[in-house]
Amino acid sequence: MAEEKTTEIQEAKLVRMASPFDEMDRLFDRLLARRGWMRPWRTDWPSLGEIGWAEPRLPKVDIVDREDDILMRAEVPGIDKSELEISVGEDSVTLRGETRCEEKAEAGDLYRCEISHGAFSRTVGLPAAVDGSKAKAVFRDGVLTLTLPKVERARRHTVHID
Template sequence: MRGRRPGPGQRPGPIQRSTINEASREAGQVRRQGGFAMAIERWRPFGALTEREPFRDIQSEVNRLFDSFLGRPTSAATGTGSRVWMPVVDMYETNDDLVLNFEIPGVPEKDISLSITGDLLTVRGERQFRQELKDDHTYHIERAYGKFERSVQLPMSVQAGRVTATFRDGVLEVRLPKAEEVRPKEIKIDVL
């Protein structure tokens, strides 16, 4: 019997059945090693994901992994213990402008800063946790709080001195006028 896996409902060895992960035991993933039963579980790098929503946080997990690899600030690096998050952005162009819309609900305009350096536009700020939880029973909090930063590389030359920004209903709209050399020009075609 040595070296064989126990089938469903069989005892794996000298330790109590309750100490073995039931899912692993039922899947036949219990092995004997040196007289002790050992449950083998698959490593899940995205363990925070739920079974019902397996792709919900993959983007933030991949961003977190890249940020830690590239040495960018994370919650541990800020020293505040707060989570660093990144607002989503839409980017499109019109004939005259490059337009970026950053979704930043719940952040007052005074807590947002915008800068442009070369072809890199950066939005920074902080969303404060303003809710009192003294007598409440909190079950789940998904909204991100704390510092945020989002840098976007601009796909074309812009006139940095003429950038305008408006903030309405939690959306920061940044309009960057295109440089003259990248604006579309109509060329008249002569008929011969």
């Protein structure tokens, strides 16, 4: 008899949508904080992120365009490889996964909550067409490494000038 797989359903958490301006805000904050220009306007009030608005947790990636293949590394800490799904299209890779939250009853008031839990999905465009059926994946220490062979028509060819 086949073993039946059960999936635990977790209550959805309120997540703030990522804004395209968030990274720019962080860069300006870092620049101004280094120079001390904004210090008079700073307060000790917590930001919305510190109050409990979690940002979506998307893996950070490095992509290297090599002669015959594309190398992609993705940071996915805190995820078991059985919770990670990789799908490769002709010119894109989609990573999906989910971190599970172990519910613990903690005594005291929650002071800071930054560890995010839940599902994520990220699709990344590739610089050339790849053959997904020949892709190789290695997962070690929270880093996923994909080797994606290019299709023949996408490989670089040297053209000599006559």
